[in-house]
Amino acid sequence: MSYCVDISPLDKRVECWRSHFPQLRRKVHGRPLVYLDNAATSLKPRDVIEAVQQYYLRDNANVHRANHALGHASTTVYEDARKAVAQLIGAAATQEIIFTGGTTDSINALATALSKSYLQRGDVVLLSELEHHSNIVPWLELSQRMGIQLVYLPIAEDDDRVVKALEEHIERHRPRLLAVTHASNLTGRVLPIERMAEVARQYEVPMMVDGAQGVVHHRIDVAKLGLDFYAFSSHKLYGPMGIGVLYIRKKWHDVLPPFRFGGGMIDEVDYQSVSYAQAPYKYEAGTPHVAGAAGLLAAVRFLESIHWEEGLAYEQQLLRVAVDTLRKVDGIRLLGHEGGQYDPIVSVYAPKVHHYDLAVLMDQMGVAVRAGHHCVQPYLKKLGLKGTVRISLAFYNTEEEVEYCADALKRSIQILTG
Amino acid sequence: MSYCVDISPLDKRVECWRSHFPQLRRKVHGRPLVYLDNAATSLKPRDVIEAVQQYYLRDNANVHRANHALGHASTTVYEDARKAVAQLIGAAATQEIIFTGGTTDSINALATALSKSYLQRGDVVLLSELEHHSNIVPWLELSQRMGIQLVYLPIAEDDDRVVKALEEHIERHRPRLLAVTHASNLTGRVLPIERMAEVARQYEVPMMVDGAQGVVHHRIDVAKLGLDFYAFSSHKLYGPMGIGVLYIRKKWHDVLPPFRFGGGMIDEVDYQSVSYAQAPYKYEAGTPHVAGAAGLLAAVRFLESIHWEEGLAYEQQLLRVAVDTLRKVDGIRLLGHEGGQYDPIVSVYAPKVHHYDLAVLMDQMGVAVRAGHHCVQPYLKKLGLKGTVRISLAFYNTEEEVEYCADALKRSIQILTG
Amino acid sequence: MPEVQRMGLAEKEQQLIDDLNMFDEWMDKYQFIIDMGKESEGLPDAEKTDDLLVKGCQSRVWLKAEKVGDVLVFRSDSDAIIPKGIAAMIARLYSGHTPEEILAFRPTFVEKTGLAQHLTPTRANGLSAILKRIQQYALAYKTA
Amino acid sequence: MPEVQRMGLAEKEQQLIDDLNMFDEWMDKYQFIIDMGKESEGLPDAEKTDDLLVKGCQSRVWLKAEKVGDVLVFRSDSDAIIPKGIAAMIARLYSGHTPEEILAFRPTFVEKTGLAQHLTPTRANGLSAILKRIQQYALAYKTA
Ligand SMILES: Cc1ncc(COP(=O)(O)O)c(C=O)c1O
Numbered sequence A, B: 001m002s003y004c005v006d007i008s009p010l011d012k013r014v015e016c017w018r019s020h021f022p023q024l025r026r027k028v029h030g031r032p033l034v035y036l037d038n039a040a041t042s043l044k045p046r047d048v049i050e051a052v053q054q055y056y057l058r059d060n061a062n063v064h065r066a067n068h069a070l071g072h073a074s075t076t077v078y079e080d081a082r083k084a085v086a087q088l089i090g091a092a093a094t095q096e097i098i099f100t101g102g103t104t105d106s107i108n109a110l111a112t113a114l115s116k117s118y119l120q121r122g123d124v125v126l127l128s129e130l131e132h133h134s135n136i137v138p139w140l141e142l143s144q145r146m147g148i149q150l151v152y153l154p155i156a157e158d159d160d161r162v163v164k165a166l167e168e169h170i171e172r173h174r175p176r177l178l179a180v181t182h183a184s185n186l187t188g189r190v191l192p193i194e195r196m197a198e199v200a201r202q203y204e205v206p207m208m209v210d211g212a213q214g215v216v217h218h219r220i221d222v223a224k225l226g227l228d229f230y231a232f233s234s235h236k237l238y239g240p241m242g243i244g245v246l247y248i249r250k251k252w253h254d255v256l257p258p259f260r261f262g263g264g265m266i267d268e269v270d271y272q273s274v275s276y277a278q279a280p281y282k283y284e285a286g287t288p289h290v291a292g293a294a295g296l297l298a299a300v301r302f303l304e305s306i307h308w309e310e311g312l313a314y315e316q317q318l319l320r321v322a323v324d325t326l327r328k329v330d331g332i333r334l335l336g337h338e339g340g341q342y343d344p345i346v347s348v349y350a351p352k353v354h355h356y357d358l359a360v361l362m363d364q365m366g367v368a369v370r371a372g373h374h375c376v377q378p379y380l381k382k383l384g385l386k387g388t389v390r391i392s393l394a395f396y397n398t399e400e401e402v403e404y405c406a407d408a409l410k411r412s413i414q415i416l417t418g
Numbered sequence C, D: 001m002p003e004v005q006r007m008g009l010a011e012k013e014q015q016l017i018d019d020l021n022m023f024d025e026w027m028d029k030y031q032f033i034i035d036m037g038k039e040s041e042g043l044p045d046a047e048k049t050d051d052l053l054v055k056g057c058q059s060r061v062w063l064k065a066e067k068v069g070d071v072l073v074f075r076s077d078s079d080a081i082i083p084k085g086i087a088a089m090i091a092r093l094y095s096g097h098t099p100e101e102i103l104a105f106r107p108t109f110v111e112k113t114g115l116a117q118h119l120t121p122t123r124a125n126g127l128s129a130i131l132k133r134i135q136q137y138a139l140a141y142k143t144a
């Protein structure tokens, strides 16, 4: 299957990509929707919506030990999804892919399991300073409950300095775990995780990457990078809600205990004892979200079918347009985008205007952006900010939309300050 | 909205109910599907499938702090679902409804949170002897990790004896928590939870009920029963997969800490400290499964629209037919169904034939039943069994299907023993 | 004081509804709200204490109530201008009425002016949070 | 021993495929498998040890390999009759071949006979688990 690949010029191809996303034909407040809140959740291509629908119309059944045709069909689609995800992120083995409820669930599960098997009082966990709450609060809870220590790596615009700081922090703090985001959902900053993984490997520090944003904008190869854990959500990757992934490198399967207990993850249960199944099953208790897996499978296939790389390259092109256009808007400032590598996310703030007012007026003009702290309060506080307006792009966005957004921003500022 | 309510006689009404479930028109192995694996997961009515689809086609967005129209629409449907569920189970307040990934997730979350705030080494948790693994293994893990003790209540066919045994067990073991299933997914046995709740209240023992099966076959009123916690899955209640509910009585909101940490559940985060939001949000970290909530809302509305009580009454009638018919099949035995109250679930076994062989042949005849231990290994072992074939009914099943199933069972036994 | 209070709550609400529904264009309606925000005196910084914060708003909204004779007087502020305008409108509506009047009154302007739809509330609706806070004040002053 | 072994693996597999595809009716195919199960000698209880259990089957399936001269001989059992028949078929197919032959052989009968579809595997496909176990034995005996 291939979609849109033979179409040129580029804007016609973008047009074709857009045609696969039904929500793009929606109007809000009587105006065509300009959806620039992709970092919160992506729109879903028709194939994904139909895969979910078809699953419920046809194959819907439980997977565990189902000895009937529907159960077989469900099991097949569920395990096919696991294979597709393994391939997508370059896992060495299919059983390294654990389905969870989402990124937040993945990181919580990992933190809990590590707290029972690997982390001890006084151990240092090294995070970056621009983590999302979902990669801070689970570790904060461990720090409060069992006395692990959190140290935050500063992230300069220059990759060399980031890598150097990492080495210094590892030397100084001897962390037992490095847990960093692949890319910031606030600024779009992409961390040099290849080089960071190299350093981590050199010092033998296990490394977890929060891929919630990164997986959406990069071809990642977890095996090649030697990552220990990688977490992401389906709903930001054009797939359904309610399902996510935790990649657990095989060598951890014997170390890391299960994090949820119940049906489907056991080998044998007595009233007073239990033994667990092998990975991935030991990490997946209860009825899984098979419809979600069917949709995620469709999302991965969709991305392959449009030659996703071209979409990713186009996103970078669109990002440059966005940065250039937004820089020209009077009265606002951009976070970052000065030097380092960025994903197509731009946060702006207007010193004289509240971000909430901006988003409300832009919404009236049909532009969906997000205003607030974006679950990155500590870093925002460090910058002395309460919030930003965040514009986050996907490959189905157009230059016209970006320009319309900049205009809407301009007009909103005028209305509010005029 | 009302569906099928004015139709009589009953078999025409059942016909109408069936027309709402697209999967019932499916064939398997060239034969019409006879779906009798409802206790594993229910089929989904068209309204539910369309609600999910419409959500993704139209309103799909993230809920937290979305200042745009789609975010508004998503938030509305998500909170409407919470209200509908609160009403469905008789919660006194909407914020007592916590959305989770499913029953297993709910019970795990509860066990974890209690282990951090309420349960201590040596404390007794009282379960029933016929719990599903999902209401055993989370507590077993606590028993292994922190030394709580598990005691199992025997369940006689006679409710009076169950209540008496409960009193004795409470007197003898002074449990800190009573955690029992509403109904057994293996035998269909319904526990007298009203009377048990009364006893628990009298002795001031908090009570958690695993409603995975119970909520599907009963009108429950958690406030009136005075339950502390009630857990169930959407996917068994005609709703989508990947979403479930944990009812947490309000008085626990200040006692019970959050069980997942991250975006959406905080009040304020610094690099080294955090404060949490109010319930229900403090219990719901990360992007929730809004599409699932939209579908669950549709499921609840669908059940109201068909006058669900009539479906429940009909299920009991169908159960009597099933028990009578199955009793007449040579070479098999039924678990239970001798006296106490039962939900429409019947487990059978054939002493001379393996349950797996039976299910494989029945599948060839179009009958979807489940064979195995049904995640109730401890109780099965107590009975000296390896597994059963389980026939579980829903209101869209017919007497003809039940009879066809009994015939298929009979033929399969003949093939295997002949 | 009651004799000063010429209009009942219902009457004042109708005026508010008429004011807002006068506008065909969303822009004009928002301009009106923004102007309300700009005209609002707000609260001095010293009075913007955390206990006056209305939970459930995306911007910070403070709402203060004082009893003057028999009636309540509300004052409000926000760090964002649109919420500030809305809070001011609501404060003006309810000011000058007794706790009993306020508690007996069921407001309909949120629906009738389309404010609910346009103010894209989050999970905890900012507008309804303000209204709830008004009720809480009325209750507190009634029993006090 | 190799001289006793008249047919190659591919040839034997083709025979198995022909045997199973002879049947138009699923009933007859299952009857054939069930008969295979009934005819299978199985394993004496003492030999049904846990280390011979094939993980990933819903019923318990034991598979044992022994080296007789250059070739492997497989014997199997199950507590359910259909898996017993299938395991017996597979054991017969692979018995009498050297580890090298077995490792070099890529079976196709699962797809060609529709067994995969009809044996409604669970998440860990019972059939492929048996085949994987055969490969493991071959590998172990080759390097041994
Ligand atoms: C009684 C009971 N409890 C718990 C569960 C677990 O539900 P889920 O798999 O949806 O988490 C089930 C269903 O399998 C059940 O029947």
Ligand SMILES: Cc1ncc(COP(=O)(O)O)c(C=O)c1O
Pocket: A039, A040, A102, A103, A104, A105, A132, A134, A135, A181, A183, A184, A185, A210, A212, A213, A233, A375, B263, B285, B286, B287, B288
């Ligand atoms: C960097 C990052 N980490 C984690 C998350 C949490 O993802 P989810 O809400 O899907 O669990 C997000 C998304 O909000 C994110 O952007």
